Amino acid sequence: MQQVLGGASIAGLFVMALSLGWALQTWRNKRRSAQYRAGKLAYRFCPNCSERLEKRMIEDREKLACPSCSFVFWNNPIMVGVALIPFGPDGKDGIVLVKRKYNPRKGKWALPGGFGEPNEHPEGTSKRESGEEVCLDIEIAYLLMVDSPPDANQTIVFYIAKPVTTLPAPGSEAEEARVFKLDELPEEIAFSTHAKAIALWKTWLSKPELIPPWLKIA
Ligand SMILES: [Zn+2]
Numbered sequence: 001m002q003q004v005l006g007g008a009s010i011a012g013l014f015v016m017a018l019s020l021g022w023a024l025q026t027w028r029n030k031r032r033s034a035q036y037r038a039g040k041l042a043y044r045f046c047p048n049c050s051e052r053l054e055k056r057m058i059e060d061r062e063k064l065a066c067p068s069c070s071f072v073f074w075n076n077p078i079m080v081g082v083a084l085i086p087f088g089p090d091g092k093d094g095i096v097l098v099k100r101k102y103n104p105r106k107g108k109w110a111l112p113g114g115f116g117e118p119n120e121h122p123e124g125t126s127k128r129e130s131g132e133e134v135c136l137d138i139e140i141a142y143l144l145m146v147d148s149p150p151d152a153n154q155t156i157v158f159y160i161a162k163p164v165t166t167l168p169a170p171g172s173e174a175e176e177a178r179v180f181k182l183d184e185l186p187e188e189i190a191f192s193t194h195a196k197a198i199a200l201w202k203t204w205l206s207k208p209e210l211i212p213p214w215l216k217i218a
Helices: 002-037 122-134 192-206
Strands: 054-058 061-065 078-084 094-100 113-115 140-147 154-161 174-180
Touching: 078 122, 078 192, 094 122, 113 122, 122 140, 122 154, 122 174, 140 192, 154 192
Parallel strands: 078 154
Antiparallel strands: 054 061, 078 113, 094 174, 140 154
16 A cells, blocks of 8 residues: 555656646746847857857947857847738728737737848838738838837837728638727737837827828828
């Protein structure tokens, strides 16, 4: 009987150790993701030649650089292209939002957008991401704003698309896609920068004199 109990407790301890290990790994991964997003994660080895990187002062700023090749980890902001897509014949019936399927901010509503591909123009990023996330083939009408959030190492370029009358549909990386009237927006928008862009668009619509005269959205 004691042996059985002893066996059970060893199995129990083993399961507990596995669970703890899994929880620790999950916590580490989440922390590293947050650090990466904030631009605080540093390379240790050169992605060109695998040499250990060293700290070097370049133009009075400390960078990680490779002693064997020319690689310098500049840690430049990542470009993000986002589209505010007005809905309706005159673009005043609402905007297209996507419900995020994955973290960060899984389950929250955001404007369609995402990271730029290599050598991609932000306009191209916004168009491509709109196709991928809300299944709409958009045309860019105007640059709405550029933002750099304090908690992410990103340069976010927001465009206004020409209004659409086709209903959006969720792409493979979206949980849901739909049109929201501007006075019936979700309580919480996934990112404060997106909320800022939407607020700016609402201001423009309420004060047509703010809209650049050459912007023909209708
Ligand atoms: Zn190197």
